[in-house]
Amino acid sequence: MSENVIRIATRKSPLAMWQAEFVQAELERIHPGLRVELLPMSTKGDVILDTPLAKVGGKGLFVKELEVAMLENRADIAVHSMKDVPVDFPEGLGLQVICEREDPRDAFVSNSYKTISELPQGAVVGTSSLRRQCQIRAARPDLVIKDLRGNVGTRLAKLDSGDYDAIILAAAGLIRLKLNDRIASFISAEESLPANGQGAVGIECRTDDERVKALLAPLEHLETRYRVLAERAMNTRLEGGCQVPIGAFAEIEGDNLTLRGLVGNPDGSQIINGTVSGLKTDAVSLGQALADDLLSRGAKTILDAVYAS
Numbered sequence: 174m175s176e177n178v179i180r181i182a183t184r185k186s187p188l189a190m191w192q193a194e195f196v197q198a199e200l201e202r203i204h205p206g207l208r209v210e211l212l213p214m215s216t217k218g219d220v221i222l223d224t225p226l227a228k229v230g231g232k233g234l235f236v237k238e239l240e241v242a243m244l245e246n247r248a249d250i251a252v253h254s255m256k257d258v259p260v261d262f263p264e265g266l267g268l269q270v271i272c273e274r275e276d277p278r279d280a281f282v283s284n285s286y287k288t289i290s291e292l293p294q295g296a297v298v299g300t301s302s303l304r305r306q307c308q309i310r311a312a313r314p315d316l317v318i319k320d321l322r323g324n325v326g327t328r329l330a331k332l333d334s335g336d337y338d339a340i341i342l343a344a345a346g347l348i349r350l351k352l353n354d355r356i357a358s359f360i361s362a363e364e365s366l367p368a369n370g371q372g373a374v375g376i377e378c379r380t381d382d383e384r385v386k387a388l389l390a391p392l393e394h395l396e397t398r399y400r401v402l403a404e405r406a407m408n409t410r411l412e413g414g415c416q417v418p419i420g421a422f423a424e425i426e427g428d429n430l431t432l433r434g435l436v437g438n439p440d441g442s443q444i445i446n447g448t449v450s451g452l453k454t455d456a457v458s459l460g461q462a463l464a465d466d467l468l469s470r471g472a473k474t475i476l477d478a479v480y481a482s
């Protein structure tokens with residue numbers, strides 16, 4: 174590989190392309206003379222659209238092909254939404270950089286209503302996220318949750334065609350695609366605790382590629398790293414696949430990190446909440462401690478029941 178080129182493997186969805194082009198522009202800005210090429214590709218997750226995501230094997234489906242491209246040296250880096258990155262990496266690959274986080278909240282999107290509480294009895298809400306479903310049903314058991322797949326544009330088109338009264342999307346994706354005007358309201362973390370890593374972009378590369386690692390280093394945002402490390406550590410300790418409603422959201426003030434976590438069941442009839450605080454440099458152990466706390470207060474029973482079903 175030429176010394177002056179970095180190749181980015183990316184999914185072809187508009188949001189994935191935005192994220193890859195963002196990293197491309199940042200790298201070219203920081204390193205004059207560096208050429209950054211995009212290698213757009215389809216993943217299994219993009220192809221299987223008719224089956225609920227929770228049933229087809231989950232988030233890893235969106236990253237496998239990108240990882241193979243890096244291992245086969247057809248690409249050097251992959252840019253991911255941290256929310257979609259599985260906790261384990263294949264041998265030889267690692268998450269090198271976490272970039273500054275966009276708004277981590279969920280967004281309420283509707284052409285008729287401003288907030289969840291404005292929705293009439295029995296209204297139909299679109300989301301395929303068990304985390305969102307659990308928290309919405311806990312607050313509003315009357316609402317009907319209907320599966321909603323596809324990229325952001327597809328989901329908005331399904332809302333506009335009248336299949337749903339409202340849909341829930343990550344605010345970050347809408348903001349990045351300049352679709353801010355579709356956000357009827359932001360859903361607070363109290364109403365819907367975000368998913369671990371939501372709104373953050375991470376960059377994966379070969380662990381032995383010192384040239385690429387040095388070029389990527391300036392894109393690192395340390396505060397986001399601590400937050401996402403804490404959130405992911407909680408998920409990892411819970412062994413949370415995407416079959417289980419889990420929320421994890423960290424915030425930092427000064428040197429202090431506060432992590433809120435939640436485990437529930439899909440119908441929202443049970444939710445276990447918890448919070449830990451400590452030094453941001455202890456992000457991983459804080460995440461693990463919160464997971465243990467949730468497990469000891471009922472999360473274990475919920476997780477066992479969900480996995481057995």
Ligand SMILES: NCc1[nH]cc(CCC(=O)O)c1CC(=O)O
Nearest residue numbers: 254256342343345346371372373
């Ligand atoms: N699950 C798909 C996905 N992965 C990342 C985002 C949004 C952007 C982000 O969280 O960084 C979305 C769409 C959504 O949840 O609405």
